[in-house]
Amino acid sequence: MTETAELSWKQATDLTGKVAIVTGCGSGIGRATARQLAAAGVTVYGGDVNLESGRATIDELTAAGGRGEFVPLDLLDTASIDSFVDEVKSRTGGAFDIIASIAGIDRIEPFLQNAPENWHKIINVNYLGPVRMIQRLLPAMIERGTGGKIITIGSDAGRVGSTGEAFYSGSKGAVIAFTKALAREMARHRINCNCVAPGPTDTPLFTVAMEQKLREALVKAIPFRRMAHPYEIAHSVMFLASAASDFMTGQVFSVSGGLTMHG
Numbered sequence: 001m002t003e004t005a006e007l008s009w010k011q012a013t014d015l016t017g018k019v020a021i022v023t024g025c026g027s028g029i030g031r032a033t034a035r036q037l038a039a040a041g042v043t044v045y046g047g048d049v050n051l052e053s054g055r056a057t058i059d060e061l062t063a064a065g066g067r068g069e070f071v072p073l074d075l076l077d078t079a080s081i082d083s084f085v086d087e088v089k090s091r092t093g094g095a096f097d098i099i100a101s102i103a104g105i106d107r108i109e110p111f112l113q114n115a116p117e118n119w120h121k122i123i124n125v126n127y128l129g130p131v132r133m134i135q136r137l138l139p140a141m142i143e144r145g146t147g148g149k150i151i152t153i154g155s156d157a158g159r160v161g162s163t164g165e166a167f168y169s170g171s172k173g174a175v176i177a178f179t180k181a182l183a184r185e186m187a188r189h190r191i192n193c194n195c196v197a198p199g200p201t202d203t204p205l206f207t208v209a210m211e212q213k214l215r216e217a218l219v220k221a222i223p224f225r226r227m228a229h230p231y232e233i234a235h236s237v238m239f240l241a242s243a244a245s246d247f248m249t250g251q252v253f254s255v256s257g258g259l260t261m262h263g
Contacts, residue, residue, distance in 0.1 A: 012244040016041035019096040020241065021088055021137065023073060023130070024103030026053035028203030029153065032230035033100055033237050034058070038066030040238065045088050045096070047073030048103065075103055075129025076121060085136040094140035098241045099150045101130040108214075111166040119167050126171035131178060138186075147190030149241045152179045153233075154195040154252060156260040172197075176252055183250030192249045194240045199256025201228040223258035 020037050024030030025046030031053075034044045038061035048054030051072055058070040071087045074080035088096070105125045107118050134150065141148045157165055158172030176195055183193035200218050219227060236253050239245055254260055 007243060009244070012246075013239070013242045014041075015238070015242055018042045018098060018241070019045070019092055020098035020100060021045050021047070021096055022100045022102060023047045023075070023133070025057045025070070026050040027057075029198065029201060029230045029233045029237075030100075030102040031057045032234040033102055034068065035061055035066075036231065036234040036238055037098075037100075037241070038062075038064070038068055042067075042098070042241075044068035045071060045091065047071050047084050047088075049074045049076075073103070073133075075125045075133070078132065081129060081133050082136065085133060088137070089140055095144060096137075096141065097146070097148050099134060099137055099141075099148070100237055100241065101134065101150070101152045102237075103130070104153060106165065106168045108164040108168075110164060114167060122167045123171050123174075126168070127174045127178070130175070134182070138191075141191060142186075142189045145189075148192075149245075150179075150182065150186070150191060150193040151237050151240045152176075152193075152195045154179070154197045156197045156199065156254055156256055158197070159252070160260060179252075180250045187249055192240070192245060194245065194248060194250070195252045196233060196236045196240065197252050197254045197256070198233045199228055199254070199259045201230060201233055203230055218259075221259060222256070226257065228255060228257060 020042045022030055022034045022044055025034040026048035034046050034057050038044050046054055046058050046068060055070045058068045061068050069091060071084050073084040105122060152175050154176040155172040157169040158176050161169050179193050179195040186193055219225060233255050236255050
């Protein structure tokens with residue numbers, strides 16, 4: 001057994017000088033994560049399909065004294081994913097410590113009414129796009145030889161299912177399984193792979209995807225009787241990005257206010 005120096009909580013959660021890649025930085029959980037990381041001294045390379053809001057996030061955090069750069073990213077477009085990866089690797093020299101794959105989409109409607117074009121969008125943005133991006137980024141992280149952290153965003157809909165979200169649930173279930181499998185393969189490289197599974201969160205995605213009456217009913221089902229704030233999800237990402245989680249990999253964090261409780 002290798003002996004290592006004991007870290008205090010302050011030392012274990014210190015992210016000063018780290019470099020992170022954050023997708024979906026233009027809004028919601030992605031924006032909150034970019035803000036939190038930058039405030040903790042991390043240099044953030046943010047990607048988003050919405051150029052205006054993505055740049056606005058990076059401008060905001062740099063104006064506050066943080067460090068970051070924006071790189072366009074459309075997870076529906078293979079060429080855009082490849083361009084994003086090449087640009088990030090070029091700007092960082094391949095020296096990045098954290099990959100936070102947060103971008104995602106949803107569309108709530110009955111399975112039998114769901115059009116094939118929506119299937120492809122949901123599956124590509126939530127699952128296949130991030131998989132391609134991570135596969136292309138990992139060699140640089142492995143070659144660097146200093147370990148790293150990969151954090152994905154799943155959902156408990158991917159573990160227990162959700163009415164009106166068959167394809168969303170399927171895509172998030174795939175994210176969870178992918179993260180666990182990747183964790184097994186990457187452990188020998190000291191790369192931790194974990195997944196955060198948010199419950200209903202007060203984001204533009206949730207507001208657009210769900211009707212008001214359904215949102216109200218869902219909130220009533222949450223023991224805390226409210227939705228999560230994006231920064232509360234970001235805090236879990238921060239923990240998984242830090243040395244405090246060094247002995248954790250292949251795990252799924254539910255941050256749902258008790259809506260779902262897993263043993």
